[in-house]
Amino acid sequence: MSERIALDDLNAMDAAGFCAALDGIFEHTPWVAEGAHAAGPFASVSALHAALMAVVRSRPRAARIAFVSAHPDLGGKAARAGDIAPASVAEQAGLGLDRLSDAEFSRFEALNAAYRARFGFPFVVCVRRLTRDAVLDAFERRLGNDPEAELAAAIEEIGFITRLRLVERVEGSGMPNVAGRLSTHVLDTHKGGPAEGVRIELYEVGRSARALLRETVTNADGRTDAPLISGVPLRAGRYELVFHIGAHFAARGLVLPEPAFLDTVPIRFGVSDPEGHYHVPLVVTPWSYSTYRGS
Amino acid sequence: MSERIALDDLNAMDAAGFCAALDGIFEHTPWVAEGAHAAGPFASVSALHAALMAVVRSRPRAARIAFVSAHPDLGGKAARAGDIAPASVAEQAGLGLDRLSDAEFSRFEALNAAYRARFGFPFVVCVRRLTRDAVLDAFERRLGNDPEAELAAAIEEIGFITRLRLVERVEGSGMPNVAGRLSTHVLDTHKGGPAEGVRIELYEVGRSARALLRETVTNADGRTDAPLISGVPLRAGRYELVFHIGAHFAARGLVLPEPAFLDTVPIRFGVSDPEGHYHVPLVVTPWSYSTYRGS
């Protein structure tokens, strides 16, 4: 990430400097920054973003449609070329839109065509907040919206997109929350303490495939040294944690039958709130386990 | 299953009748029944089986080796022809030895050759008590035995094989326990009662494949009308239950985020005791679950 502009500096700029500093956050739409400048200075980066979006929302309907139309098609050439979400970090890469199966690609193209035909503007979605499957689901669901609701939905997505871009460009007080967190914890209630050295895999679970996002090992506190995902939105979608707990009990020297009752424990869960905190622990013995959504 | 002989009737038979009645339980080995007849009458079918095995075990080493050698090779033509375990019931069919991948088939042939070279008799195992993977694991593990221990292991397996045949041929008091039981129960602790109508799948989980053994639905008591497996040995191996709990909560009308935290809950577990009772319940809310080996 290149160096960010301080909010205080931005607040001190004249309109031209302000617009230059925010160039590209709203694609091909300089009037958004121009319109917001007068509302400054801004007490927080959140307030700045709200002001920018307020400019968009205050425009007449036709202008809002033109605004949305300035965004590129999600699919087409872009989809399989994989250049949609260059900023998405490697740990959370998962099943991107560049890895559609043929059937999914066809479905995607059909949805794109139907969407354009119905609404007259391209489908816009903040792909950094969704897994591939969730993008396809949103596509299908939003096709059922009435035009007014869908225009609002598209603008809300542009809000998510530009909010992520803004926090990468500007720093200062009152940063909007754009990052979720996924963490885990393995507690061995057979021995009465954290389970150390447990190998854990995190998968994104799509309908047609699954992708390994992360492999890690628990530390002496039964946690991972860093959260499984943090600093970025959690992509809404379905995941699976796999805990290699059989090896842990074997390493403790427990005498267990062969095959053991528990060996690899899968926990499959959905994420619906990309900026939420998901703590998904495993409380486990050789003969039982439980999990829950913690915080 | 054809009609069975009553133990009382068997006890009343002379040696010739007794041997004829038990023909085929010990393959090509009439002297086993002949030797046991004098020990009757038998108070229980278990005692009858113990007497038959005692005859085997009392023979000199060379005779015991010849006895084991009278059993057909597990693999060879038989393996992929699928005629090894004709009695295995459909519900528990799973990944039979007739469904080996090419790699597994090669491994199997190599093990067979190595086994014969090392011990001088064919590998005998009660295939009705093991999954395909467990057969291969047992093969590899037993190759490491010393000859004396392995001869005993082979005879113990013949004990399991003949015990199953005997209970299909003779009925009476004191039947040996040859059947395990796998059951489940879904309790919804969000509503405080059994979860009815939950779809459940049971899979055998092999290293190279998985096989759907059973599909069922919970009744008003949160249980399945019949155990998932009963009346036969549980094949030692690895299994997975999948509970379609998301549909249950949706059917209850709960308003949950999309995607829900829990949708399909997989519980992966090992069976080591083919004649044991495995109760594997799911205690679940939309945000948590636990399981354990019950009884």
Add this chain to the structure above:
Amino acid sequence: MSERIALDDLNAMDAAGFCAALDGIFEHTPWVAEGAHAAGPFASVSALHAALMAVVRSRPRAARIAFVSAHPDLGGKAARAGDIAPASVAEQAGLGLDRLSDAEFSRFEALNAAYRARFGFPFVVCVRRLTRDAVLDAFERRLGNDPEAELAAAIEEIGFITRLRLVERVEGSGMPNVAGRLSTHVLDTHKGGPAEGVRIELYEVGRSARALLRETVTNADGRTDAPLISGVPLRAGRYELVFHIGAHFAARGLVLPEPAFLDTVPIRFGVSDPEGHYHVPLVVTPWSYSTYRGS
């Protein structure tokens, strides 16, 4: 319990015999049985009871008030003399109305007086379905009813009272469900099986006192040989199970710190459905436990 009349025999009786056979079930009110006789023969004991109650409910308001008034005061002399619920079995005796503290007795007398003044008939409640505290709570709650609702409530209670009397007098198909069941189960997920030999106490927990209802020990299946309560209504109220689990782990020879993390585990729970099934298990290791309302 004296010998019961068969429903078939009752169905065959003339009106006089029928009324004589049911004498005393509805106190001092022969017209109830008289009125119901014509509706016979009855397909079930439940149908018989429904017919008796229908006679009561069909009477004009004044007659219904007179009917309720024929019932003795709950309190007064009776309360502390302990002769209200002679049929309650010893195991469930608990904190009867004969064991009121002075403060509770005063509260009781005041409620009685206020109730009579407000409704003009005595407070009627099926004391076999409630603990002492629940009787006092019901008293207070029902004082807030409007007269029509309270008359219906009193008659519903008489329904509960007479239903219990009826099943003690008549037997046949379609017996009404008048008995609840409380059971438990201790599963040791440290060893992976039932916990045998665990001492369990069941207490009724009142606001001013607690009463030991039952002491028992788990069997090899981790259950009690008989349910903790069965065959009678569970008295609605609050209870506590105490599991002596520390002694169990010590008996297994586990080396645990002193004092152990878990020694006696109390589980406090409420019963609201006297005819319901309450299964309250303990799933436990030396470092964790869980419980739930099972069925």
Add this chain to the structure above:
Amino acid sequence: MSERIALDDLNAMDAAGFCAALDGIFEHTPWVAEGAHAAGPFASVSALHAALMAVVRSRPRAARIAFVSAHPDLGGKAARAGDIAPASVAEQAGLGLDRLSDAEFSRFEALNAAYRARFGFPFVVCVRRLTRDAVLDAFERRLGNDPEAELAAAIEEIGFITRLRLVERVEGSGMPNVAGRLSTHVLDTHKGGPAEGVRIELYEVGRSARALLRETVTNADGRTDAPLISGVPLRAGRYELVFHIGAHFAARGLVLPEPAFLDTVPIRFGVSDPEGHYHVPLVVTPWSYSTYRGS
């Protein structure tokens, strides 16, 4: 707590200054500090304490007995006067030795006499690390020691006492760990998030009485703003947390039967490691709960 001396300053002192600075940490025993001075400078407060104890342990047996004998009787006048542990903080006051029942007091006096008779020196224990019951248990257990083991045990206790005094007198790097921590967390898996506003009580549970140590309420994260106990040793002994969870579910507007299945949930647990971290969470729905020793 008065101002503490910096370890660096202490390290710079001559013997006289050093002894004056540490005066009173070892009661009436100036030779301990004198003996340790030469081992300085000390890299950590832990190393300083180890050096002080090494001086004690290096003395001949008679001197060590005299050293222990310089400590006052635990009981006698002191016991009921309550001046034994002036430093114990109010939150953890509990059932002090000043609150012995008559029976306990008699038992205490008898133990004191027997101990003196057997060992020839007074019973020394670090009362800030034990509940009253645990002190009495330790008394009884240690009476069974052989004299050598008991002398070592007494000196180890003096180690605990002086370690606590030392950290109140000296500050610097490498402070010994003298504080435990008890915390909790209430997670409502019916709603899928922390339970806020849950009232919690913490009791010390003695054999003859129980004492309320703390009352608190969960915050928005389902935790308490501060740990239930921290900054001091957890007194080894038995405790009970009581969670007022019925009020929480009622406040959420859930429609539950009356009485609710869960109202107040007691969790009774033992603490054996005064400097350990005990996290005792409650994971709860209206129909189930679980707890475990977390960390």
